[in-house]
Amino acid sequence: MIQLLKKDNILIGKNHLLFILCTIFISLPCILLGVEAAGIYVFSSILVFFIVIIGSLLSDREQESTNFLLTLPISRKTLVLSKYTSSFLVALENWAVTSIILFLFTYFLPKQITLSGFNLLLGLVWTIGLLIFTLSILLPVYYAFGNKAMRWVILVPLILASFSSQFFNSDFFQELLIQVTKFSAYSLITIFLVVSLLIYGVSFIVSLLVIKKKDF
Template sequence: MWRLVWKDMMVQRGPVIALVAFVIYLASAGMPTFLVFLFGMLMAVTGVVLRAISRDEENETLALLATLPVSRKEIVMARYVGTVFVMLVSILFSYIVMTIAKGGFIPIGSLFNSIGVPVVIILSLAAVLFPIYYWLGYDAMRYVMTGLIFLAAFLALLTALPMTQLFFRWLEGIGFNLILGIAVLISIVLYFVSMRISMRVLDFTDL
């Protein structure tokens, strides 16, 4: 399984180099910690994982792997584990860059707030997109992803409404860290459930 994970990393050197330069630029430009983690993590996952899927689709790698002495369960696990690995590496790298840029360590509370939202976004998106990819193919996954991007843009516009601002104040009164922690736990559970679904789907998919 780990060879499959490493395969995706090795064929995506270009996006990795671009990610390194992008995070360093954001940190040196004085961007807020939250935005550095958000853009860095999202760019890492989309640039490495999704491009790896696109390349696998072009080369029909999934069908080739199915003919090798590798179980379909391992193929799916490699994709999910690889996504988490890329996310964790991007967190570590962004943290190191921000620590150097700010000249000191980031407090644990601020760090959790900075990485919590991107973690929820990435795990939730992957939990939705990966089963679609294994069931309906890359094109269907791409269409759904485009729809989710437009949905995210629409939700971002809603944040300017007075009712939305009242809702945010209500969340702050309850405790943002508590809500974020619950959201992270839910996204992790959904991610594992999604992996099990993808395993079952690929078992019954004709490659």
């Protein structure tokens, strides 16, 4: 298990610097434009998803790492568990790196941005929740169909985003917003995180069933 995590870390290592540079590049104009810290965490999550996680999965598939690992005395459960664990660790690392970058900006640009404990907590929940929710859909498709299907899955949120303005202006969304505001911020954060983790667990089971039945 540890060796598999090290393998994933090596695969994504070359993308770490690119992610950090892109996060700095995105964060500075966001701060100057008055974007809240939570929004910057969302942007960094999108960056780490495309630069680090997708890059790792594509490299894995191109090098046929999964096929090779299955020739070794490694169970398929361990193989899938290591991928889900490494992806979760990437989400935590993304939060830590983004927090450090924001702390540096608060030192050099104190009038533009401030960080509180709630901002950090919200950033942690957004980072973990958004990434593992997306990965919950992506990883089973990756194990079942490979890179081609994975590319189509990536397009889905982009297509949905084009219709987001209509959804946000709908009566359904306005009613949903009224109901949501009845809960406290901490309650919403907890619910979002717990639901995301549960979905991630279900996704792991689905991926495990897929890879057990698949003949590589």
